[in-house]
Amino acid sequence: MERDHIGEISEAASEPNDGASLPPRAVGRSTVSLALIGAGGAGAMRAGEILLDVAAKAGFFGLMTRAMGAQIRGGEAAALLRIATAPVSSPDDHLDLLVALDWANFSRFAAELPLAATSLVICDPDEGEVPTAIRESGAQSVALAMKKLAGAVPGGRTNMVALGAVAALIGLPEALVTEVLARQLGRKGDTVLAASAGALALGVNAAASLPPLRLAAPPVVTGARWNISGNQATGLGALKGGVGFVAAYPITPATEVLEWMAPALAKTGGMLVQAEDELAAINMVIGASFAGTPALTATSGPGLSLMIEALGLAVASETPLVVVDVMRGGPSTGIPTKSEQSDLDIAVHGLHGDAPHLVLAPNSIGDCAVTTQWAVALAETLQTVAIVLSDQALGQSRAVIAPPPAPPTLPGRLIATPTAAAGYQRYALTASGVSPMAIPGTPGARYVADGLEHNVRGVPSAQAGDHHAQLDKRARKLESFDYGEAWADREGEGEIALLTWGSATGPAREAARRARDAGIAVRLISLRLLLPARPVLLAAALDGVRRVLVIEQSHGRQFHKFLRANYDLPAEVAVISRPGPLPIRPADILARLATWE
Amino acid sequence: MPDIPVLTAQDFKSDIKPIWCPGCGDYSVLTALAKACAELGRPRESIALISGIGCSSRLPAYTSVYGFHGVHGRALALAAGVKLARPDLTVIAAGGDGDGLSIGGNHFLHACRRNVDMTYILMDNQVYGMTKGQASPTTAPDWCESKLTPAGTGIAPVAPLLLALAAGVNFFARGFAGNPNELARLIAAGITHPGFSVIHVLSPCVTFRAEQRAWKQAVHALDDAPATDRAAAMMRYAGDDGFTTGILYAGSTPPFMPERQHAMAAADFEAGFVVERQAAG
Numbered sequence: 088m089e090r091d092h093i094g095e096i097s098e099a100a101s102e103p104n105d106g107a108s109l110p111p112r113a114v115g116r117s118t119v120s121l122a123l124i125g126a127g128g129a130g131a132m133r134a135g136e137i138l139l140d141v142a143a144k145a146g147f148f149g150l151m152t153r154a155m156g157a158q159i160r161g162g163e164a165a166a167l168l169r170i171a172t173a174p175v176s177s178p179d180d181h182l183d184l185l186v187a188l189d190w191a192n193f194s195r196f197a198a199e200l201p202l203a204a205t206s207l208v209i210c211d212p213d214e215g216e217v218p219t220a221i222r223e224s225g226a227q228s229v230a231l232a233m234k235k236l237a238g239a240v241p242g243g244r245t246n247m248v249a250l251g252a253v254a255a256l257i258g259l260p261e262a263l264v265t266e267v268l269a270r271q272l273g274r275k276g277d278t279v280l281a282a283s284a285g286a287l288a289l290g291v292n293a294a295a296s297l298p299p300l301r302l303a304a305p306p307v308v309t310g311a312r313w314n315i316s317g318n319q320a321t322g323l324g325a326l327k328g329g330v331g332f333v334a335a336y337p338i339t340p341a342t343e344v345l346e347w348m349a350p351a352l353a354k355t356g357g358m359l360v361q362a363e364d365e366l367a368a369i370n371m372v373i374g375a376s377f378a379g380t381p382a383l384t385a386t387s388g389p390g391l392s393l394m395i396e397a398l399g400l401a402v403a404s405e406t407p408l409v410v411v412d413v414m415r416g417g418p419s420t421g422i423p424t425k426s427e428q429s430d431l432d433i434a435v436h437g438l439h440g441d442a443p444h445l446v447l448a449p450n451s452i453g454d455c456a457v458t459t460q461w462a463v464a465l466a467e468t469l470q471t472v473a474i475v476l477s478d479q480a481l482g483q484s485r486a487v488i489a490p491p492p493a494p495p496t497l498p499g500r501l502i503a504t505p506t507a508a509a510g511y512q513r514y515a516l517t518a519s520g521v522s523p524m525a526i527p528g529t530p531g532a533r534y535v536a537d538g539l540e541h542n543v544r545g546v547p548s549a550q551a552g553d554h555h556a557q558l559d560k561r562a563r564k565l566e567s568f569d570y571g572e573a574w575a576d577r578e579g580e581g582e583i584a585l586l587t588w589g590s591a592t593g594p595a596r597e598a599a600r601r602a603r604d605a606g607i608a609v610r611l612i613s614l615r616l617l618l619p620a621r622p623v624l625l626a627a628a629l630d631g632v633r634r635v636l637v638i639e640q641s642h643g644r645q646f647h648k649f650l651r652a653n654y655d656l657p658a659e660v661a662v663i664s665r666p667g668p669l670p671i672r673p674a675d676i677l678a679r680l681a682t683w684e
Numbered sequence: 685m686p687d688i689p690v691l692t693a694q695d696f697k698s699d700i701k702p703i704w705c706p707g708c709g710d711y712s713v714l715t716a717l718a719k720a721c722a723e724l725g726r727p728r729e730s731i732a733l734i735s736g737i738g739c740s741s742r743l744p745a746y747t748s749v750y751g752f753h754g755v756h757g758r759a760l761a762l763a764a765g766v767k768l769a770r771p772d773l774t775v776i777a778a779g780g781d782g783d784g785l786s787i788g789g790n791h792f793l794h795a796c797r798r799n800v801d802m803t804y805i806l807m808d809n810q811v812y813g814m815t816k817g818q819a820s821p822t823t824a825p826d827w828c829e830s831k832l833t834p835a836g837t838g839i840a841p842v843a844p845l846l847l848a849l850a851a852g853v854n855f856f857a858r859g860f861a862g863n864p865n866e867l868a869r870l871i872a873a874g875i876t877h878p879g880f881s882v883i884h885v886l887s888p889c890v891t892f893r894a895e896q897r898a899w900k901q902a903v904h905a906l907d908d909a910p911a912t913d914r915a916a917a918m919m920r921y922a923g924d925d926g927f928t929t930g931i932l933y934a935g936s937t938p939p940f941m942p943e944r945q946h947a948m949a950a951a952d953f954e955a956g957f958v959v960e961r962q963a964a965g
Contacts, residue, residue: 143959144959144960144961144962145961145962146961263962266962309961311958312958312959312961313954313957313958313959314957314959315957319957323950323953323954323957326950326953327950327951329950331769332765332768332769334765351948351950351953353942353943353944353945354945354947354948355946355947355948355949355950356944356945356946357944358768358942358944360764360765360768360942362761362794363790363791363793363794364790366757366758366761366790366791367758367761367764367790367791367794368761370754370755370758370761370762370765371761371762371764371765371768372765373752373754373762373765374734374752374761374762374763374764374765374766374767374768374769375765375766375768375769376765376769377732377752377762377765377766378732378765378766378769378770378773379769379770380769380770382765382769396755397754397755397758399755400754400755404752404754487959490954490958525750527729527730527732527750527766527770527773528729528730528770528772528773529729530727530729531729532729533728533729533748533749533750533751534750534751535733535744535745535750535751535752535753536751536752536753536754537745537752537753538753538754538755539753546700546745547745547753
C-alpha cells in the first residue's frame, strides 16, 4: 500500500513559524524515522536520548525505541527514533536515516533496521566495508569520517559528531543541542562540555554536504508535553494509584520501573525492598497489602512464573495487589532485552484452581501510567490480583507525548471498622461480592487470611457449601463490577475492525489513521481490560463490523485464542501474529487490509 | 485503674479445634505462645501471626490475633512485608522444619541477614507430618521409616542454630515443647529482642516419630549466659548436640527498617517529565 504520509508537504510549512526555536522554512517532512547504531559503549543510545530531548524542547513529538544485545558492555545497540510534528504511536515502516558509528555486530540486529531505497545511510569510511545487507537494500550510502572528525577535538567523541550531523540534517538548531548538552554534562565540567560541543559543531558542519531530511516546523501550539519512558510511566501510575510498598527482584526489562520507584517511594512515605527472589517479593507484597498498604511488584515472564502460586493465595485470601509484567521474548530466559506479547496465556490461565483475577494492558507509553493507576484502584476496590501486561517495547521506549489522562475514579479498599460486637466475617457473602476487609490493628475484627478454602469467618473449610459460596463470591465481585468506558479504546467507524491489545495498538492506531486518510473506514478496538472478559461490551463495539483483523505479537496466536474462547467474532477474521523481536509495522497491517479491498 | 482489660493466655486462643494429633508437641507451642502474648500485655489486634504450610503452620487459626496462613515456605517473606509496611505491629512467623528449612530455606537465610524486627517460631519434629511421614531437612540420614526414602536420605541434616548464626541471625533460642513455661519465656524474650529472632522448638511428632518421646530425657538447659559475640557463639555451639535449650545467642545488630520521608506527593513527580519548550540560542 502506498505510503502517502512520509515526505508529504506539511500543512504547517506555509504557516508562520512561532519564531522561537526554528528558523522559518519552506517545506519539510511531518515525520523522520532514524536509527543510531554502534557497539555498546559507542554512545548511540546516549546520542539518541539527547536527540529526543532536543526535539522535544524544539516543540516536536517523538518516540525512541531500543534494540540491544544481551551483553552487559560491548554488545550491539541501536537507538531507533521517530521525530514528528504530531504525536506518534508507532515506529515507522522504514528508516529515513541510518547512522552507523561502526558496523560492530551489525548482522545481529540488521533485521530490526528496515531500510528502503529511499533511506539514507551515513557511515564512517574508517569502520570498514558497508555490509551487504545495507547495499542490497538499495539505500543511498554516504561516507562521513566521524571518528576522524572527533579525533580533531581533544576528548571528542564520535557519537557527538553523529548527533551534530543528525540534528543539522533534520533541522534541529545547534544552539538547542548545545544547551541540552550543557544541562546534561554540566556536572562533568567545562572540559567535557567543550569537547562535546566541539565534536558536535564538526558534525553540524559536515551535514551541509549531505542530502537534507528537514522536518517541517513544529506545531506552534502543542499544549503540555512529557518526555517519559513506559517504565517510568508505570512507576508514576503506581505511585499516583497510592502504592506505598514495592518488593521486587531485578529483571530485564522491568528494572527501570523499580529504579524509578525506589527513591520516589522513599520520598512519599513508602518503601521499595529488594527481595532475595520473586517468591519472596510477591509474598512480601501480600504481607504489606494484608497490613493495609497498597502494594505492587514489577517483573518479567520468568519472575511472573515464580510468583504464580502466591497470586493464587492473594486471590483466595482476597488480598489486593498488582503485578506488572514487562514482557520480553519467551519461553524460559528467552530474549530478555526484546519485546513480545507472549505472556498473555500465563497471565490469563496460569493460576491453578478457579482463580478469577484482573488482567490489564497499557496500549501506549503514556497509557502505562493510566492503566497501572487504574489497576491499583481496581485491585484495591475488588480485593484481588491485577496483572498488568506491559512489554519491553513500551517499558524501555521513551516518547514525547501529551500528558496522559486520569483513569476512572474508584472507591478503593472497603475497610472494616472497629467493632465491639463478636462475629466479624471477613468473607461475608455480600451482593457485590466485596466484603469489608479488616486491617491489623483494628479492634474486634481479628481474622486469619487463608489460602485454604474457608467459610465466611475465614476458618478453613473443606465443605462443598463453603467452597461453592466463596467461589461464587470471588467470581461475582469481578463479573458484576462496572468497569466503565476504560475497558477498551474504541476509535473510528466502519465494517472493518482492527482488534488488538498492548503495544501492538501503536502500529494498529497508525495503520487505522492512514487507512482513513486513504478513504477506508476502519475501527480500532484495543482491549485494556483483558480479564474479566466483557463479551456484551465487545459485541456492541463490533456492531456492524463484517471483518476483524486481530493484531498481536506472539507466535502462538495467544490473543486470537483468547478472543475465540471469550468472545463472538464476525465470520471473517484474519490474524497478524508475529513473534518478537520484530515489531509489527503499520505497513504490515495496511498490506493485510489491502487484500480485503 | 485504666480501662484496659487484662488478657489471659486463654484470651489469645481461638475457639477452633486444632487438627493436630493427640500428644503433638505443637499444642504446647500454642499454649506457650498464648502465655507469652498475655505476659507481654500487647493488644490482640496489634499482633500478626504469619505461617506457611504444614502441621505447625496451622497455628494462626488457633490463636485470636490477626493471622495469615499462606503458601508453603514463604511465611518469613510474607511476615517481613507485614512488618515493613506496619512497624507498629508485633509480627510473629511460625512453621515447621520442612516449611522453614527446605522449601523456605532461602527465605530463612535472607530473613537472618535482613534482620527485620520479628520473631520466628520454628517447630522442628524432623519429619513431614501433613504428608504422612517423609524425611525433612533436619532428619538424620539413616532414618528409614519413610517409603519415599526407604534406605534413609543419606544426606546430613541441617543444624538450624549454626545455619542461622552463619546467616547473621540476631537472636536464637531453643526450647522444648515438653517445657511450655520455659518456651513461653523464650518466645517473649525473642519478641522483645530487637531484630530477627528465631525460637527453635523441639516439638515431637508422636505419630511418625514416636521415638521423639525420649527427647524429654535428651534436652538440657544451657548452663551459661547467652553468647553475644557471633564468632564466640559459633565456636561454642560447633559441637552442640541440638538439645541445648535456653537463649543461646543474643546479638546487637540494628534491625532493618528503611527510612521514609513524607516530603512529596505522588503528583509532584509529574513535573519531572514536563518538556519546557525552548527558544534556541
